[in-house]
Amino acid sequence: MVAVGECRLDIQLRPVSGVAVPLRRGEVLRIVQEEGQQPVSLNCFNLHDHKEHLSVGHMRREGFRTKEGRILWSNTPRYSPLAAILHMSQSCVADLLVPRCSAPMLEWLYGLVDHPNCQDILAECIGEYGLTPDDVHDPINLWLEVGVNHHGYIIRGATGHAGDHVDLLALTDILTVAAMCGLAHLLGAARSSYKPIRVQVFRHTIETEQLAKRYIQEYTGLKNQRTPQHYRNRSILAERTLRQVEGYQPTFYRVVGREIDVTFSPDEYLAIQRLRGQMGKTTAEVARVLFMRWYIKHRKALGLRYDPSEERSV
């Protein structure tokens, strides 16, 4: 258990609302279930560059759900650790599949034209920092159990008990946004009513600072974790209409094929011939497919958060 600092913010979110909270590196955001079963949608932005924000799509590379010890990754080509999940109560199922609920969706599906929803609540929260409804991104759905079936995802319901909490350690300066899901009670979540949520911020300690530094050291340093200084175009459009840039020429990767001679034993050659028609038309095509399969199996790193026990879950 990491010792957090003094509590500098302690607010109760009344149904149905949210809050945007800036955190400095090493600080901890705590989201607490006051009564239980109230799903919470979470957004996160780099406090110094709003174009960098949480990417649940990239978090899904590590599973459809997230859990204690995992990282909140930012959008590519940044792919940078924004925060770490220091604590997540066992009964908090955190979903990464479902997009945020929104007013058009509620009107379309249920005929509800004036109903709370995550998109609008998140947008109202980030408006305090000059961001617009277009800046809301897909959230981490805390305390929401979701499965998959032949149609796609299926919401099974809200989870969590009174006192359950999630602690996020800021690994850089971030703006976190916590919103109570306005749709959840329709689906039987929160026992078909809204429940209050508590949001707290704890100041950094030497221990949280050092832990944040360790996460940063472990998960940064790749040449391809790019920042705007690496971009060909660093400017942000100030107008809404898109116009063709005069003389612009895209620069793509240069892929140069090269023929190499490979010698096979008679047995290998026969094995390759048996696979013709399944893996490729020619001997060379089959040999390429076999090599690529070998490469992926033996040369691929295990992944940032590889957990073999999860391969069959969800």
Ligand SMILES: [Zn+2]
């Ligand atoms: Zn929602």
